[in-house]
Amino acid sequence: MALLTCRGLRKEFGDHVVLDHLDLTVEEHQVVALIGASGSGKSTLLRCVNLLEELDDGVIELDGEEISDPRVDPDRVRRRIGMVFQSYNLFPHLTVLENVTLAPRRVHRRARAEAEAQARELLDRVGLAGKATAYPDRLSGGQQQRVAIVRALANQPRLMLLDEVTSALDPELVGEVLSMIRDLKTDGMTMVLATHEMGFAREVADQVCFLDGGRVVEAGPPEQVLGEPTQPRTRQFLRRIIEAGRL
């Protein structure tokens, strides 16, 4: 059974249709990369899966449970899904350690000592143990984004949603965040990531989905979608990316 199934998703903002009958299936331990131009619906799709946006049509199933059912408690669903945002969205008034332990303590009701021990271990694994008592504004963008990933992991999610997590970073800081995602894949984490890093998508993804106009226009293994695309719109998109020197 697939971990995540989206069927016929539709989302409108006013007159603008952002998701238009979109289908997507993600198997456990699979990494799916969503590519496409800005406004193609990548971020909206991730926000819908995390129930941060209300659907206008369609069904989302997580672990066989229909989470798009309005009777489902969204807070219970979100505990099983980790989300990382383009602009990190760390809580500026809390230290790194407090950012990471907030959900384990308040949502999962863990004891403070236990939550902190787990957080320190996670931070240590990504080389940020020394920053535990620092406030986010003292960290570089790459460090902030790594803390944001650790914060999402502290909930021990079944699924990670990564929304253009390197787009706001200086080029020399992209590598440290990508290598952390690479490690997550090695650990078997199921991930859906919206990205503009085509090289990284090719390397890390099991499946690449090209979104255009709120639909999955082409999906398949990275070599096929990025190497020998069959759809003219995919070819056109990739040509523009190559011209910009991003592939």
Next chain:
Amino acid sequence: MSLLRHVPSPAQQRRAEHRRRQGVRSVLVAACSTAALGTLLVLAVTGAPGWDRVRESFLDPAIARDALPAVLTGLWLNVRLLVCCAAGALLLGLVIALLRTLRGPAFFPIRALAAGYTYTFRGLPLIIVLYVLTLGVPGLRLQGMPPVLVLGGLALVLTYGGYLAEVFRAGIESIHPSQLAAARSLGLTYRQTMRHVVLPQAVRRVAPPLLNDVVALQKDVGLVSLAGPIDAVRAAQIATAETFNYTPYILAGALFVLLAIPLIAVTDWVTLRSARRQSGG
């Protein structure tokens, strides 16, 4: 750390020397202009034809000494009222602001009541609220009616709670939606998000305007004297009526300023600190 000390170049030494000379000149110019303006003001006031009369009736040290105990007793009432009313108004304002953020149809009446409250009490003059509560409510002759002082304090809390609620609400609304999205994505409930993510940031952001309203409240607590209790201004008025001399008013005014200085200093310090924080320094 470098072991070699940086030796400034001749160009930098010339610049430093120039800046030092400029600095000395600015201090001298400031001292001269202040002295000139001060002398002019003193001459204008003391040289005025009625100066001697005014000095006698507004600045008589003997009368100030006599009035001081009564005015200080009154001021103690102001201080106690200020502490209680500020705490009450801050609490009420926070609760009203939170009620106004509640969503969902079930909360419509609560939202409407909270909004109606802020509209009414921000529009209503404080004096009218005071008269209604301290003169009108006791007229009901209900059992267990609190003393006039408590009713007067309640009028202040109700009026200032309305202003403070709007300040809190502005703070809550100034927190970027991405912060809420991040908190909710972690599985925090709406209440947990408010309590742990939104409010701590919002209160810090609006601390300067909140304290500003407390400074304003400090002057308005004296209005309870309209209902009988003797505050510093009322004590000064009584002393003035006994001596036909206005010095007690000046005394009370000076004491109010002294009382306000620490509060204003704290406000300035908090404002400065939050400005520094926001600039990422």
